[in-house]
Amino acid sequence: MNIKTPAILALVLMVTGATSANAQSSNDALMSPQELQAAKEFVDLERDMALIANLDLTETESEAFWPLYDEYRQKIRSVRERKLSLIEAYAANYRAGIVDEDFADEAVKDWLKIQLETVKIRQKYWKKFRRILPATKAARFYQLENKMDTEVDFVLAGGIPLIEDD
Numbered sequence: 001m002n003i004k005t006p007a008i009l010a011l012v013l014m015v016t017g018a019t020s021a022n023a024q025s026s027n028d029a030l031m032s033p034q035e036l037q038a039a040k041e042f043v044d045l046e047r048d049m050a051l052i053a054n055l056d057l058t059e060t061e062s063e064a065f066w067p068l069y070d071e072y073r074q075k076i077r078s079v080r081e082r083k084l085s086l087i088e089a090y091a092a093n094y095r096a097g098i099v100d101e102d103f104a105d106e107a108v109k110d111w112l113k114i115q116l117e118t119v120k121i122r123q124k125y126w127k128k129f130r131r132i133l134p135a136t137k138a139a140r141f142y143q144l145e146n147k148m149d150t151e152v153d154f155v156l157a158g159g160i161p162l163i164e165d166d
């Protein structure tokens with residue numbers, strides 16, 4: 001199964017409210033909270049379906065995996081939400097023309113903290129997933145997670161204009 005789903009990526013781009021280099025104005029419409037929640041649930045469902053199709057879990061593995069996976073996704077989701085908030089703050093400042101030295105410095109520091117926290121969560125949960133899955137299945141799970149996150153990040157990056165020099 002090909003886990004690359006253009007519909008998911010388009011939704012994620014819409015979810016973030018990220019702007020393109022040709023942003024119109026600060027009055028650009030964002031999704032409503034209900035639309036945002038529906039898009040996130042759709043992305044989560046597609047992620048789950050990709051895992052089901054690609055992990056080939058036994059019944060015993062499945063019983064142990066899904067509760068742990070839900071716990072793991074909750075931790076990762078909270079960090080991803082911070083990343084989306086950072087992108088939204090950048091988009092708002094970019095539209096307003098106020099991406100200055102201080103904002104740029106703080107934004108990169110925040111982004112680095114988010115990256116570090118993501119790695120720490122993945123390290124912690126690797127040990128937990130290894131207790132319930134063979135190394136090959138646990139590694140395949142991490143590969144799938146990485147592929148899906150990379151695809152989302154690629155789309156997000158495509159919608160984020162570069163900081164301009166003063």
